[in-house]
Amino acid sequence: MYASGPTTAMSKPHREAGTAFTQTQQLHHMCRLDIHTPPITAWNTGIISTNSPASRSVENLKEMIKSGMNVACLNFSHGTHEYHVESIKNVHTATEIFASDPILYRHVALALDTKGPEIRTGLIKDSSTAEVGLKMGATLKIMLDNAYMKKCDENILWLDYKNICKVTEVGSKIYVDDGLISLQVKQKGADFLVTEVENGGSLGSKKGVNLPGAAVDLPAVSEKDIQDPKFGVEQDVDMVFMSFIHKASDVHEVRKALGEKGKNIKVISKIENHSEASDGIMVAGGDLGIEIPAEKVFLAQKMTIGWCSGAGKSVINSDVANAVLNAANCIMLSGETAKGDYLEAGHKQHLIAHEAEAAIYHLQLFEELSPPGDHYQRPHEATTVGANETSFKCCNGAIIVLTKSGRSAHQVARYCPRAPIIAVTQNPQTAGQAHLHHGIFPVLCQDPVQEARAEDVDRWVNLAMNVDNAGSFFKKGDVDVAIGLIGWRPGSGFTNTVRVVSVW
Structure with missing residues (x-):
């Protein structure tokens, strides 16, 4: 249950988290960080894991x-559509195992x-x-003849790019498997290259190849x-990751392919420039470290996140602690889970991210991301900024947002509040896409819509409170503060109320 009314109580998770987050200067914030202070229970950073034959079983997905x-x-560089249908079913099955939690x-x-x-x-x-x-x-000979497609060994390597001999020169570098293996071209032929292994290692099947500086066509x-x-x-996917995008028109081409039915699917570009056409950006650190000097990757990452x-926009990174400190929305595991050998890497990544979240200087982020005082704000912008300001002043346990399209929750998340955002929605796609944004915990309500909007609002807020009573954001019996962001008309675009409620 909840009750309206003012309160100055600091939520129990915030009291347990120490005093660093209350400081008004960054240096003081850093000095108050404490390795013995547990992070707050909720996690704010999304974790993306690549599905593969080795990790797609229901049991592995459950873990x-x-x-x-x-x-x-789902990596569409491999597998048939039938294969991916099975993988999607496994994800749904593994998800439903936790239906009672x-x-x-x-x-x-x-x-x-x-x-x-x-x-x-x-x-x-x-x-x-x-x-x-x-x-x-x-010496490793690169062949283009399809007769060698399934006959690669320590002496012969087949590639699927037929023009490689035209775009490389003697002395050119060729990187395999995200740069783990590097080759230098020593001799060119019409349909082959003779290379020398500069940096060796174990080579598996169907590994990616990079040609830095080459005009790949x-x-x-x-x-x-x-x-x-x-x-x-x-198949009702929630988002599309586009690899190696060169220009905004490439994004528009995929959006056109998604059509009217897929118009709400998010499109994420795996490169650091075309954010205006995309719903978000993925910093592909492995490939980026090949295309630009390795010592510049952290700079490209910070630029992109900024x-x-x-x-x-959503921003996804494969780095962990620094990406979280820089306010990345999601972090991603690719080869670690795709190979199936290091599924525990996901757990370790989660722990690192959780600790890093506790060290974020949220107040500075909010002040820098907030529009200037003379900036015109539309009503929904004003309410989301107001919800964030109230959250900081109340030191509350959570921000509750009732949303159909997810836009209100995304707007709140844009300012990186310390309090997690409980987004209650009846739309499964909205719930899934919420993970692309900072600190959103989606709650899927499957009850039918009531004729009286006020009844829906009360029911949805109580649903969020009941989820919270399980111990994620508030503690049972503690008097905490929740910020309710509410629209009193059904549908998208009508969020117009910030409401402070006490949790009993």
Whole structure:
């Protein structure tokens, strides 16, 4: 139950979190950080994990959800549509296992990762799961003849890019598997390259290849990249990750393919510039570290997070602690979960992110992200800024947002409040896409809509309180403050009320 009325009580999770977050200067904030202070119970950063043959079983997915995964990424560089249908069913089955747990049960979002203009190696001879060792200084011949597609070994490597001999020169660098293996071209032929292994390692099948500085003539959006999102629409995916996007028109092309039925699917570009056309940006650190000097990657990451935060866009990163401190919305595991060997990496990533969240200087972020005093604000902007200001002043346990499209919750999250955002919605897609934004805990309400809007509002707020009573944000019996962001008319765009309520 909840009751309206003013209060100055600080929520129990905030009292337990120490005094660092109350400081008004960053240096004082840093000095008050304490390694012995537990972080608040709720987590604010989304965790995206790549699904693969090794990790897509219901049992593995269940463990990944327990470790914090809230977005399952389907890599369409591999597998048939039938294969991905099975993977999607497994995600739904694993999710429903937690139906009786109000904290672990959440709508796990589905992300479709397009193939994009990738260059990949062939299959290792005798087994698609085998690996061969490449030693530094050894000679490796790159072949384009399809006869070698399934016959790669320590001497022969097949690539699927037929023009590689035209765009590389003697002395050019070729990087394999996110740069783990590096080759230098020593000799060119019409349909082959002779290379020397500069940095060796274990080579598996179908690994990505980068050609830094080469004028690769692959289309950014292939026919497969058009057909796969259309399939995703039929499977109710929540977002599409676009690989190696060159320009905004590439994003528009995929949006066109999604059509009217998929118009609400979020499009995330895996590069650091075209944020205006995209719903968010993914900083692909592995590929970025090949295309630009490794020592510049952190700078590109900070630039991207800064621009996206200022524009209110989602930003996803594979780094952990620093990405969280820089206010990244999501962090991503790819090879660690795709190979299936390091599923526990998700749990460790979750723990690191959780600790880093406790060290974020939220007050500074809010002040820098807030519009200037003379800036005109539309009503929904004013209410979301007001909710954030009230949250900081009350040191409350959570911000409750009742939302249909998710826009109100996204607007609140834009300012990176310390308090988690409980977003109550009846739309599964809205619940899934909430994980792309800072600190949103989606609650899916499956009850029918009431004729009286006031009854719906009361019922939905109480639903959020009941979830909270399970111990995620407030503690039972503690007098805390929740900020209710409410629209008194049904539908999108009518959020116009900030309401302070006490939780009993």
